[in-house]
Amino acid sequence: MSSRFIVIGIKSYPDGKKDFIGVNEQLVDEANYQKLISDNIEPEIKLEYFSLEVRGVTLAIIHIYDCDNPPYMMQKDFGRLKKGYSFIRKGSFQSRLSRKDLDNILVSKFRKEHTENDIEIKVLSNGEPIDRLKTLDKVHLPSEKKKEKIEQILKEKEAKLANKGTYPFFLDQDLPQIGGTPYENRSIKTLQGDLEQVNKTYYHDDLYYLFEESAYKLNLELLNKGTSYLEDASILVEIDNSDGLNISEEVISKPIRRSWLDNLKAVTPLPNLENLNYPLVVSNEVSTKVSSEIGDIKHLIPTLAFKTELRLFLTKEFPLSDRTLNVNIFGKHLKKPIVLKIKLPVDK
Numbered sequence: 001m002s003s004r005f006i007v008i009g010i011k012s013y014p015d016g017k018k019d020f021i022g023v024n025e026q027l028v029d030e031a032n033y034q035k036l037i038s039d040n041i042e043p044e045i046k047l048e049y050f051s052l053e054v055r056g057v058t059l060a061i062i063h064i065y066d067c068d069n070p071p072y073m074m075q076k077d078f079g080r081l082k083k084g085y086s087f088i089r090k091g092s093f094q095s096r097l098s099r100k101d102l103d104n105i106l107v108s109k110f111r112k113e114h115t116e117n118d119i120e121i122k123v124l125s126n127g128e129p130i131d132r133l134k135t136l137d138k139v140h141l142p143s144e145k146k147k148e149k150i151e152q153i154l155k156e157k158e159a160k161l162a163n164k165g166t167y168p169f170f171l172d173q174d175l176p177q178i179g180g181t182p183y184e185n186r187s188i189k190t191l192q193g194d195l196e197q198v199n200k201t202y203y204h205d206d207l208y209y210l211f212e213e214s215a216y217k218l219n220l221e222l223l224n225k226g227t228s229y230l231e232d233a234s235i236l237v238e239i240d241n242s243d244g245l246n247i248s249e250e251v252i253s254k255p256i257r258r259s260w261l262d263n264l265k266a267v268t269p270l271p272n273l274e275n276l277n278y279p280l281v282v283s284n285e286v287s288t289k290v291s292s293e294i295g296d297i298k299h300l301i302p303t304l305a306f307k308t309e310l311r312l313f314l315t316k317e318f319p320l321s322d323r324t325l326n327v328n329i330f331g332k333h334l335k336k337p338i339v340l341k342i343k344l345p346v347d348k
Contacts (some may be wrong), residue, residue, distance in 0.1 A: 004067055008060035022057025033062065042075040070105050071097055107333055116338050118226035119297075119329060123342060124219045126309075132345040133216065133323070135244065135314045142209055143202035150195050153183050157191070204255045210313060211248045217309035220327070221302050222294075230297040231332040235305045237290045238326040244318030247288050248311035249281045277307035297331075320346050 011019040037045050048063045073086040086097040122129050183191060194201070220237070224230055239245070251274040279292040290310060297303045325342040 004064040006062040006064070008062070009057060010059065020055045020057050020059070023051075023060050040074060040076060040078045040081075041072055043069050043072065045072060071102060115226075116340055118224060119230075119338055119340060120223040120225060121327065121340060121342055122221040122223075123325075123344065124221055124304075125216045127219075129221075130216075130344075132347055133314060134347050135316050135318055135320075136210075136214055137316050137348060139210070139214065139315075141202075142205035143199050146202055147195065147198045150183055150191055150198065153186075154188060154191050154195070157188055161188075204252070207248075207252045208254050210246070211252045211311040212254070215246075215248070215311045215313035218306075218312055219309045220305035222297055222305055222329070223302050224297045224299050226299065228299060230329070230334075233294040233297045233329060233331045235292055235294055236328040236330070236337075237305075238287050238328075239290075239323065240287050241283065241285070242319055244315040245288070246313050246315065247281055247283070247290070250275050251278055251308060251311065274308045279306045279308070279310055281310075297329075314346065316348070318346060320348065322346070 009020065009022045011021050013019075033049055034047060037047065045064055046066045048065070050061050050063070052059045052061050071086045071088075074081050074083050076083050087094050088097050088101050124130065183194065186194070199206075220235070222235075239247075251272045253270055253272040256270070279290045282289045282291075292306050294303065294305060322343045322345050325344065327340040327342060329338040329340070331338075
C-alpha cells in the first residue's frame, strides 16, 4: 500500500540545507489528528503519529498509509483552506490541483486498477457453465431425411411399375392437389428432379438444425474483481481456425412451412430480431474473431460478454486437444487491453 510521511521538527532552506530543530511540546494524541483530518478531508485518510530521536532532537512523524484513492480534498472550509481545495506536489513545489492534474490522476487510477487478475471468466452454454467442448458426431440433417423419403418412394413406384410388365404411362403421373402435391403423389420424373434439388430445397432447414438445435450457444460471463467499474467495455475473442470448426455469423431463423407446398420447396426464413445484438464474426484463413460491445462491467456483478449467444459446433474432423480462446477486453480508461487466455478441452 502507498505510504506518505510528514516530518515535524526539520527546518528547510532554499539551498537544500536542513536543520534538525526538533519539537519541544508533548506529542498530541493520534486520535485528535485522526478526527481533525476525517472532519475536514475526503475520502478517508488513515494515519499514525509517533516520535523519533534523530541527532539528539525529537522529531514528530505523521505516517499516512493506504492513501491510494486520490485526489484528497477539503470537504468544508477550514481557516484559509476552502471547500474543494486539493494540492499536488511537483518536484519541490506545491500548487493547487488543476483540471489537467485531476484528469491525469483519474486516468492513472483507472489504468492501474484493472489487470488480467481482476477479471474472472466463465464459459457458458445455454446459460450453464461448461469446462469442455464435444464434437457433433451423430448428425441426421433434414435434407438427408427428405432424401431418404424420396428414395424410398421412388423405389416403391419403380417396383410397382416393373410388375406391370409394359410401362403404363397413365400410372406414373403427378396428381396435383390444392396447397401442393405430396411426394407420394408425384411422378418418377418429378421425384428424380426433387432428389437432385433436395439439398438446395432444405438448405435453411439444415442450417437451423445445425446452429439452433445442435450447436453450442456460447457466452462468456465476466466477473470484475477490481475495485471500480470498467467503463465502456468491449470484447474481442479470437480462436485459431481448423477443420471441423463451425461458427455462425448470425442467428438462423426457423423456416416456416404453412402448407404441403411449403414442405416441398425451398423457404427463405424471415429476418431474426436477435441478430441486432449478435456478436460480429469475422473469419480469415488463420482465425475467427468474435467481437461485441459490453458497456460497463460493474464491480463483483457477473456480466455477459454477448447480448445474444454465439452459435458454434464442432464436427469429428476437429482436433481432439485443448483449444485456446484468446480474449482481449477493452475499456474507456485502459491504456492497453486486458489479455486473457481460456483453455477448453475438446472430446468426442
